[in-house]
Amino acid sequence: MPTLLLDQQIPIYSLESQGAAGAFFQLNRADGRQPAFRQNMLQPHRKDYYHLVYVQRGGSRHWVDMTPYELKENALYFSAPGQLQLKEKLQPMWGVSLAFTREFLARQPNAALAQLPLLLNPQNGHELLLAPADVAFVEDLLARLEAEYQRPGEWQQAMLSAHLTVLLTYLSRLYTEQFPGDEPSADQLLLRKYRTRIEEHFRERHEVGAYAALLHISAGHLSEVVKAQSGKPAIAHIQERLVLEARRLLFHTPQSVKEIAYDLGFADASYFSRFFKRETGLTPAEYRASNREMYP
The missing domain is CATH 2.60.120.280 (Regulatory protein AraC)
Structure with missing residues (x-):
C-alpha cells in the first residue's frame, strides 16, 4: 500500500x-x-x-x-x-x-x-x-x-x-x-447538522457543549436528540470522527504518534494513545503495524 x-x-x-x-x-x-x-x-x-x-x-x-x-x-x-x-x-x-x-x-x-x-x-x-x-x-x-x-x-x-x-x-x-433510509424528521436533521459541525471542527472542538453552542441549542437537548436518533451518546460521534482521522493518518502517512495527536487537538500524546486504544483495542503503533502487514 x-x-x-x-x-x-x-x-x-x-x-x-x-x-x-x-x-x-x-x-x-x-x-x-x-x-x-x-x-x-x-x-x-x-x-x-x-x-x-x-x-x-x-x-x-x-x-x-x-x-x-x-x-x-x-x-x-x-x-x-x-x-x-x-x-x-x-x-x-x-x-x-x-x-x-x-x-x-x-x-x-x-x-x-x-x-x-x-x-x-x-x-x-x-x-x-x-x-x-x-x-x-x-x-x-x-x-x-x-x-x-x-x-x-x-x-x-x-x-x-x-x-x-x-x-x-x-x-x-x-x-x-x-442505500435505503427514511425521509428525515426534524430530529434527524439536527443529527445531520451535528455531524456536519463535527466534520468542520473536530480538530479543535472535542466537547458536546461546544457543538451545542454552534447549533444554538442546549447541550442537554442536543445529547438527548442525538442519543435517540443514533443510539449512541453525542460524545461518541466526536470520538468516532477523531478515531477515523487518526486511522487515516496512521494508515497513509509516516507521521509520528505525537504529530498525529497534536494535529487532532490533543495536548498530550500519551493521552491520545490511551484514547485510541480505548476506542479501537489497539495502540496507534499496533494499529499501524497490523495494517502495514495486511496491505504492504
Whole structure:
C-alpha cells in the first residue's frame, strides 16, 4: 500500500482554473489515455471538491478512507471533499469525470441542492450500480453537461446548474434505493447538522457543549436528540470522527504518534494513545503495524 515519505504532507488537490467555470466545475472524458495529473493519484491525497466518476469500462482498484473498491463497468463512484483517497495503479479507463466545489453549489438558486442524499451521503456509500435504463439516462445528461462545458458564454453557468441539478437528483434517487433510509424528521436533521459541525471542527472542538453552542441549542437537548436518533451518546460521534482521522493518518502517512495527536487537538500524546486504544483495542503503533502487514 503506497504511503507518503517522511517529509511529505497529505496533499489537498483543488480544481485548477480552466475557463469561466473551471475553478468551480470541471468535466473530463476518459478515453483510455492517461492524463499526466493522474500520477498524483497514486499517493494518499484529499480533494477539496465533490467528485463523480462514471465508469463505462476499465480502471483499477482504488481506496477511499481505508476501504478498497474494484471499479465496475457501468457504475458511478462519488466522493466528498476531505476524504482520503488513492489509486493502486494507473490503468486505462473509459468514462466521464465530473468535479464541482462547495462554492459552485453555493451559487445555485436551489439551496437544497447541497442537501441531496448523494452529497450528504449519510450511509457512507461510494458506489452506485447502474441498470441499463440508468446508464442511458446518465450518459445523456453527461453528454449535455459536456456540450455546455465546452460552450462558454453568458448562459453556461445556468445551463450547467440545470443539468447538474437533474443529474444529482436522479442519482440521489438511486442512492436512496441502494442505500435505503427514511425521509428525515426534524430530529434527524439536527443529527445531520451535528455531524456536519463535527466534520468542520473536530480538530479543535472535542466537547458536546461546544457543538451545542454552534447549533444554538442546549447541550442537554442536543445529547438527548442525538442519543435517540443514533443510539449512541453525542460524545461518541466526536470520538468516532477523531478515531477515523487518526486511522487515516496512521494508515497513509509516516507521521509520528505525537504529530498525529497534536494535529487532532490533543495536548498530550500519551493521552491520545490511551484514547485510541480505548476506542479501537489497539495502540496507534499496533494499529499501524497490523495494517502495514495486511496491505504492504
